Amino acid sequence: MQAKIIDGKAIARDIKEELRVEVERLKANGTVPTLAVVLVGGDPASAVYVKNKKAACAHVGIRSLSYELPADTTEASLLELVEELNSRQDVHGILVQLPLPVQIDEDKVLMAIRPEKDVDGFHPMNVGNLSIGRPGFVSCTPAGILELLKRTGIQLKGKKCVIVGRSNIVGKPVAMLLLREHATVTICHSRTEDLPGECRQADVLVAAVGIPNFIKGSHVKPGAVVIDVGINRLADGKLCGDVDYVECLEVAGHITPVPGGVGPMTIAMLMKNCVEAASK
Numbered sequence: 604m605q606a607k608i609i610d611g612k613a614i615a616r617d618i619k620e621e622l623r624v625e626v627e628r629l630k631a632n633g634t635v636p637t638l639a640v641v642l643v644g645g646d647p648a649s650a651v652y653v654k655n656k657k658a659a660c661a662h663v664g665i666r667s668l669s670y671e672l673p674a675d676t677t678e679a680s681l682l683e684l685v686e687e688l689n690s691r692q693d694v695h696g697i698l699v700q701l702p703l704p705v706q707i708d709e710d711k712v713l714m715a716i717r718p719e720k721d722v723d724g725f726h727p728m729n730v731g732n733l734s735i736g737r738p739g740f741v742s743c744t745p746a747g748i749l750e751l752l753k754r755t756g757i758q759l760k761g762k763k764c765v766i767v768g769r770s771n772i773v774g775k776p777v778a779m780l781l782l783r784e785h786a787t788v789t790i791c792h793s794r795t796e797d798l799p800g801e802c803r804q805a806d807v808l809v810a811a812v813g814i815p816n817f818i819k820g821s822h823v824k825p826g827a828v829v830i831d832v833g834i835n836r837l838a839d840g841k842l843c844g845d846v847d848y849v850e851c852l853e854v855a856g857h858i859t860p861v862p863g864g865v866g867p868m869t870i871a872m873l874m875k876n877c878v879e880a881a882s883k
C-alpha cells in the first residue's frame with residue numbers, strides 16, 4: 604500500500620488561519636505585531652523566500668518592515684541596523700535572511716539579535732534553552748517538522764526516531780524537540796557506520812543531508828514516517844528532496860513531498876514565532 608502523503612502546504616495554511624485570529628486579538632488590544640525582514644544582496648532564492656515571508660505576514664495581519672541592503676554591505680553597517688531594530692519598541696521580531704555575503708560573519712550577526720526578538724530561533728540563548736527544556740524561540744524548520752508530526756497524529760513517545768544530518772539549524776534542534784516528546788533519538792551523519800541499518804530501525808526517519816534522493820526505499824522500515832527536509836534544485840530547475848520519493852512512497856506509512864512538505868511549514872512557524880514575540 605502507498606504511504607499517506609503529509610500535506611505541509613495545507614497544514615501551513617491552517618496554522619496561518621489560526622494566527623489571523625490571534626493577530627486580530629493583539630491588534631484589538633493595541634499591539635500591531637511587527638517583523639523586520641533584512642535581506643542583504645541579490646541571491647535569487649533568498650529574494651523569493653523573503654517575498655514569501657512578507658506575503659505570509661500580510662496574509663496573517665503582521666506588519667513587515669523591509670530592509671534590502673546591497674551585496675557589498677559591511678558587517679559593521681548590518682550590525683548597526685540590527686542594533687537599531689533591537690532598540691525599537693514597535694519591532695517585535697527581527698529576521699536576517701541567510702545566507703549572508705562572505706564579508707559578513709553570520710554568527711556575529713545572529714548573536715547580535717536580542718534573543719526575545721530572535722524569531723528565527725538561531726541565537727545561542729534560544730538554542731541553549733531548547734536543549735535544556737526552557738522556553739524560547741525554536742527555529743522554524745525544526746518546529747515545523749514537529750507540528751507536521753503532531754497534526755498528522757503521529758505518536759512519538761517511546762518511538763525510535765533517526766535523523767540523518769547533524770546541522771545546527773535542522774538536525775540537532777529536531778533531535779532536541781523529539782527528545783522533548785519522549786522519543787528515542789539517533790543522529791546519523793557522514794561518518795555513521797551502517798547508515799542504511801540505522802535508518803531501517805526508525806519509526807520516524809528525518810532526512811536533512813542536502814543530497815538529492817539520498818534515502819532509498821531500502822533505508823525505510825515498512826510503515827515508517829519519512830520526513831524530507833531537503834530542498835535541492837536540479838540542473839533542469841526542478842526541486843528534489845533528500846528522499847527518493849518514488850521508492851519510499853511504496854514502503855513508508857507516511858511521507859512528506861518536496862515541494863509542499865516541510866518547506867511551507869518554515870514560513871508558517873516564523874509567523875507563529877512573530878505572534879508569540881508580539882504577545883510577550
Ligand SMILES: Nc1nc2c(c(=O)[nH]1)N[C@@H](CN(C=O)c1ccc(C(=O)N[C@@H](CCC(=O)O)C(=O)O)cc1)CN2
Pocket residue numbers: 652698699700701702723743744834842861862863864865866867868869870
Ligand atoms: N533567516 C533564515 N534564513 C534561511 C532560513 C530560515 O529559516 N531563516 N531557511 C532557508 C530558506 N527558507 C526560509 O528562509 C525557506 C526555504 C524553503 C521554503 C519553501 O517553502 N520551500 C518550498 C519550495 C519553494 C520553491 O519552489 O523554491 C517547498 O519546500 O515546498 C520556505 C522557506 C535558508 N535561509
